[in-house]
Amino acid sequence: MNRNEIRDALSPNCPVRNVLSRVGDKWSMLVLFTLEANRSQRFKELQRNIPDISQKMLTATLKMPGGDGLVRRVAFSEIPPRVEYSLTEKGQSPLPLIDNLLSWASENMADIIESRKRYLLK
Amino acid sequence: MNRNEIRDALSPNCPVRNVLSRVGDKWSMLVLFTLEANRSQRFKELQRNIPDISQKMLTATLKMPGGDGLVRRVAFSEIPPRVEYSLTEKGQSPLPLIDNLLSWASENMADIIESRKRYLLK
DNA sequence: CGGAATCCGACAGGATACTG
């Protein structure tokens, strides 16, 4: 029984893994955080708001696993094309969570970031 | 100005990135969650509690960036060696956060997990 | 404009073997 089988056996019931599998990647949190509920944003707009995301990753993150209902996508049949994204009601549910994360970070991350810098500088 | 320079320029002030850089990897959350404050656990014990973590990754995660003060390590000079790990006070601070994450997950993750499965099955 | 498709490098992390 190798490590992958073990993980497959455990994973379906492990919420930590499940959460991370959805929002633990490089961009999801940032995109959810940048999206707003009552104001939809166009693709380009989002890209401007997250300046260092590539087009590929933005598309991928917005589609994530084929639409799990966190993000609403509205396409207009115009030329040039226009697509607007916004948060669904469910999509808003993780936001307080992210806020918690951030306020925790502001209290506790300072020296963590320092040690991280030293670490990254080898 | 390529994407990395942009990120380097933004990153130091972006808490989302900073948080993820510390706990967004594959094992950190799980290890923090498995550690307990008032009961120290031995290396092997932790490994048993996270059955599918490799020894390499457990060591790496426990050391993370050279010790940012979340985890306490106590080594006993015995033969055979014994090393005990526990959470510091600071290490406990993210725990409520993880709890939030989990309770959010239990309410919202069900169909996310479903769509994720469909996604992973291509 | 909003993508999809392709190519490719870096690096996280697994398997294995060895050590004090």
Add this chain to the structure above:
DNA sequence: CAGTATCCTGTCGGATTCCG
């Protein structure tokens, strides 16, 4: 027992090009 040290692979994601 609690690690190091290597080696090696898969995957994430960046750059680039093409399309309706």
